[in-house]
Amino acid sequence: MTVSIIRFGGSNCDRDAERALSHLDIDAEIVWHEDGLPADTTGIVLPGGFSYGDYLRAGAMAARSPIMAEVRDAAADGTPVLGVCNGAQVGCESGLTDGAFTTNESARFQCEHVYLRVERDDTLWTAAYDEGDVIEIPIAHGEGRYEISEERLAELEDDDRVLFRYCDEDGEPSAEANPNGSKHNVAGILGDRETVAVLMPHPERATLPDVGPTDGQGVLRGFESA
């Protein structure tokens, strides 16, 4: 099994993801987008960064690159796909997940540690946690505000598709704990299949013990069952 980490021009968390997965003994390799998806791919990471310089909208260009058609096919076949930060923006732009991540309410780039409440513990991305757990993971984005119509968000919530919400230390998803103005404090959501997930916070930056909290490990362990 090999997790393919797809590198676009401007990706910059691809090596972080590779190192974090290696630390968890999960086989992973970086794949240049023009080379296409390797046949032995058993999982896919859309990494963070600034693909195509965020031209037009963050993730807009990468979402329409040819490899994304292969990613969508793989996702439809049940291959686990995780989009992180710019990868989450690519995921929404490509239709893998609903909604859009757009300019932070502050109109600023924000780089800080945040708390997330685990909304479900029965997905492969969250099996390591219990529902309601509060985990600490860093964010680093200028366009992370989750935007979607209230009607569609209500449908997603009814379907239990919200995976993580920004919260305070006690697990309360308050306005103060919402770093970017995301609707209903949404930090991460699931696609049509629960094997597809995107989130703005960086689990790969909260995996190696040398760099701080390791609460992100559980998300990446989703690839263990792939």
Next chain:
Amino acid sequence: MTAYTATVTVRLKHGVLDPEAETTKQALERLGFELDSLRSADRFEIDLEADSSEAARERADEMAERLLANPTIHDYDVEVDER
């Protein structure tokens, strides 16, 4: 075939927060201007050739649908002029 310029204007849907526009408004106020509100939009000017203005519009519409606008947050309009 006739040469046209299709102008696609992409703006945020009503009700979608525009923090950059708000920041711009505040900067204008700091410069001493009085204004009630400010909206920003992206404008794309696309030169193309088509059999008719309808065909040019249709192509520009599809460009907006598939790339220039994100239907989750944007509305757009298209104007076509002969060039």
